Amino acid sequence: VAREVVRIVTPGTLTEESILEPNNENIITSIVVSKNKKNGYHYGLASLELSTGHFFTSEICPLHDADETDLFNTLITEIYRITPSEILIQEELEDLHFELYRSLNNIKNNLNSKKVHLALTKRPPWEFSKDDAKLSLCQQFRCQDLIAFELENRPLAITAAGSLLKYAATTQKAALPHINNIKYTSNTDRI
Numbered sequence: 001v002a003r004e005v006v007r008i009v010t011p012g013t014l015t016e017e018s019i020l021e022p023n024n025e026n027i028i029t030s031i032v033v034s035k036n037k038k039n040g041y042h043y044g045l046a047s048l049e050l051s052t053g054h055f056f057t058s059e060i061c062p063l064h065d066a067d068e069t070d071l072f073n074t075l076i077t078e079i080y081r082i083t084p085s086e087i088l089i090q091e092e093l094e095d096l097h098f099e100l101y102r103s104l105n106n107i108k109n110n111l112n113s114k115k116v117h118l119a120l121t122k123r124p125p126w127e128f129s130k131d132d133a134k135l136s137l138c139q140q141f142r143c144q145d146l147i148a149f150e151l152e153n154r155p156l157a158i159t160a161a162g163s164l165l166k167y168a169a170t171t172q173k174a175a176l177p178h179i180n181n182i183k184y185t186s187n188t189d190r191i
Contacts, residue, residue, distance in 0.1 A: 029084040030087070031160065033090065043061075045075065050172075086119045087120050089123070092125060123163065133159045133165075140176070
């Protein structure tokens with residue numbers, strides 16, 4: 001009998017109802033950080049509930065009078081609101097944005113102490129390529145561009161969503177046809 005890995009189970013990719021908490025979504029999230037010399041840090045955030053295919057993304061970038069602290073606090077508030085089971089982060093996040101790295105570990109410890117488990121999963125830099133992410137999303141949604149999803153010219157949202165989609169496909173070792181839409185929300189229209 002030939003043996004092979006048919007699926008990789010991680011905290012955010014569990015779909016078995018018998019294991020999961022009833023009436024709670026099991027969400028996996030991807031966070032992308034970019035530093036702009038002029039405006040400081042910008043963030044891309046994507047989340048997926050694998051069993052239902054509910055997929056959404058956003059960018060947390062400066063609006064007219066928002067400062068860097070406001071953006072950071074918005075991101076942290078979103079993470080607490082979403083309460084994912086697993087967060088994909090850039091392998092170099094600790095060097096890129098130490099304050100965020102420390103805050104994510106604090107969130108993890110805080111949630112875990114309340115019996116809400118959160119895993120932080122470091123992923124290599126090449127999994128956060130905007131071009132690869134866009135290609136993955138276009139292939140998944142069978143489209144030429146992402147205009148219909150309001151993602152055109154939103155590189156951080158695309159990168160977060162694409163890296164998350166690729167991770168889900170890799171762990172599931174299968175196509176994910178039930179993920180057929182993605183919703184974008186802006187800073188002012190929180191997820």
